[in-house]
Amino acid sequence: MSQSPASDTIFALSSGMPPAAIGVVRVSGPAAGAAPLPWTASWSYRPWPAAGAALKALAGHLPPPRRAALAALKDADGAALDRALVLWFPGPATATGEDLAELHLHGGRAVVAAVEAALAAMPGLRRAEAGEFTRRAFENGRIDLAEAEGLADLLAAETESQRVQALGMASGHVSRAVAAWQERLLGLMAGAEAELNFADEDDVEVGEGVAQRLIAGMGDLAGELGEWLARPAAEVIAEGVSVVIAGPPNAGKSTLINALAQRELAIVSPIEGTTRDVIETPLALDGIAMRFSDTAGIRGEGADAIEAIGIDRAKAAVEGADILLWLGPAKDAPGHPRCITIAAQVDRWRGDAAAEAEAAHADLTLSAATGEGMDRLHKYIVEMARTLLPREGEAALRQRQRVALAEAKGWLTIEPESREANDLILLAERLRLAATALDRVTGRAGVEEMLDALFGRFCIGK
Template identity: 40%
Template sequence: MNGSTAETIYALATASGRAGVSMFRVSGPTAFDGLQRLTGLIGVEPRMAVRATVSDGDGAIDDGLVLAFPGPASFTGEDVVEYQMHGGRAVQSAMLRVLAAQPGYRMAEPGEFSRRAVLNGKLDLTAAEGIADLVDAETEAQRLQARRQSRGALGALYQDWRERMLRVLGHIEALVDFPDEDLPSEVWDGIRGQVYDLDASISAHLDDGRRGERLRDGLRMAIIGPPNAGKSSLLNWLSKRDAAIVSDVAGTTRDIIEIHLDISGYPILVADTAGLREGADFIESEGIRRARAWADSADLILDLADARSINEKDEAEPVSGNSERILIATKADLLSDAERGLLDKDRIAVSVATGEGMDGLLAMIADKAAILMDLGEAPAITRARHREGLTESLGHLCRALGQCAFEADEFDVEYGLVAEDLRLAARALGRVTGAVDIEEILDLVFSEFCIGK
């Protein structure tokens, strides 16, 4: 694929605002012409920082460093120039103004540099998405997953499966189009076995508990329990700020309060919810309904109860769902020794006031998060788009397996139907990585079977 155009694009590649350095990126066929006009430099050595003064014809804009990256050995595959200037707003405005005035230049659209890299074969779509995730990463685990994806781990896995599909498809196309050729007798057995292997590999990849998507978006953790169980106090302790109002009055929390946390490198979206009880007024009842809905969709639930009333009958309907759950007895500092002996052993006793049990609770949350968002050895699915494409590909493979289920010497196998299902399976997988080229099938047929020699 070739994404080169007649347009040269530019953008401020660092954050807008006051900073030590601002970096401006330019990519396209006239990037080096602009460099010469703005700095007077000719023949800048590739990938070497050179000091230069950027001028607009009326005077100097700023002194800084410039780097030239001739295509195709650049990020986008085109000629690229990077200007590293001082980071003041006035410098940024002046640089954007002078770049906009260059012939054939226009402001880049969001993600357009990465898009050109994909179109020019420098990245596949999953790697480009990994770069975006790396920019957005807020925790260590997110960084590790995004870096792995941006370096092509996910794309390499999918490309391997796709190449295997195309190889099998090439064999089947030979059976369909060249029935008179003296092909090996074990070809059909090999085709069937390879389709089964592909089906098993993709099925196992999809059956991952959505760990990659959880890690990218953040684990959803709900704090639930009856009124005055200490939910808001726990949220404030976890967030290290007064995010929720703490009061002895039942029903203080009536809406969902969401806070983003970083616990042991794992991203967690924690929600303080309304106290679960019967007989609440209309507004509080709506808060309870929302609390149940949020908890039902949560990945992890912190189920709180006041340690002093833990054995009392709870009239509120329990929260349903299959979420992981940590049982917590709060306000443990108010317990007598005798009352401590009566605590449910499945609950961890904590006190926000004294810090008792809090380190243990954090460790338990981190352990649960590590299981639910385990990076593992294999790269994980990180987007719904990936899952949709893989599911579609798997569906076509399953139909191909339906055709492959019979022995070729006992039944009339419809090779053409098997080929079509494999073609659609490879196409669906190719859409995930952005590489779809049906001509590859013909290349494989001729290279592996030497047909037409």
């Protein structure tokens, strides 16, 4: 996002692309309600109040704040544009922290285009850039960085688990926790400063044991941050749980991923080594986003040079998997912490005593071709995936937030017997650095380098 002046007045369609039942065009900035527009000759000038200038130019009147009113919208030449509901929200108590106007139009392409053209013709107005409305909300203190990240995830949510997690973040779940930690830090910092600067004052409680109390408070807070860091990462929800299907050649891996995807995703052939690369597809099971990967058959010898590359990639996928579906002898399964061993192709070997004895060691048997056992596999995967997700009411942290919390935890962690434990100046500095790290979670410090990347994820009307 380019650094356009914050004093500009911006407008954009903030609802879905037309045609639609309603098209909502949003206008934010000084000309939406802070100063009269410098009208060109084609726009008749009136001594209107500063607020609502752009809205008045189209509607001819300014409705009462925060109340919808029906208006006939006209362009600079007086030509009718639409009959629409209009709303005016004087700042700073608005979504962006600025004066804000909304035009609820009939959602046809021509109507929206005509109104946008009329707005673009007004001096001082321009089309918004991607994410600019939300960035102004952040810069004007209406939301913090954690809430903005949650809103970005909410806009991108495709599954129920993504929606719930993003809504909690956008609603300030993490921000409230950070505010509570910062308040506790301030109390500890005040105690250190009192001892350092006001030890000779009669009304200040100081004396022996101050350092020990600080260390105890720092330890309690570090423990709480550690509990948050132990929670599942938000990326697991946003990007999907990685489920890798692996096993020896011709174990039925490609048939299984085709059955899960309900389409011919991978080539199925009796020829060993048909699958040469990792084939990935996104799926959602019970509202949980997942990424299923089919891999090359893993074998120790007999592979040509290209297949050997595929086997190496398969092994790497197994190591990075959140959940492993192993189609092969259970005794050969990799030592993965979340591995489901599967005796596949049961329709082929049922009645074979040796095969049935081997299958008895697997977690389940199935036939992707006939559908037998697929419901049980579905249940297994979902139950295991839920262990990777936050519990109900918990918030997961993004990688950026986790790094900041880990840094804060590091500054708060101190050995009671260390030299620093008896140095109040060093303890006070550790508290200050921990507070600075926490500030980065909500965007109070050190985040300029990533703001453009974040707000560039939003659509134009956000």
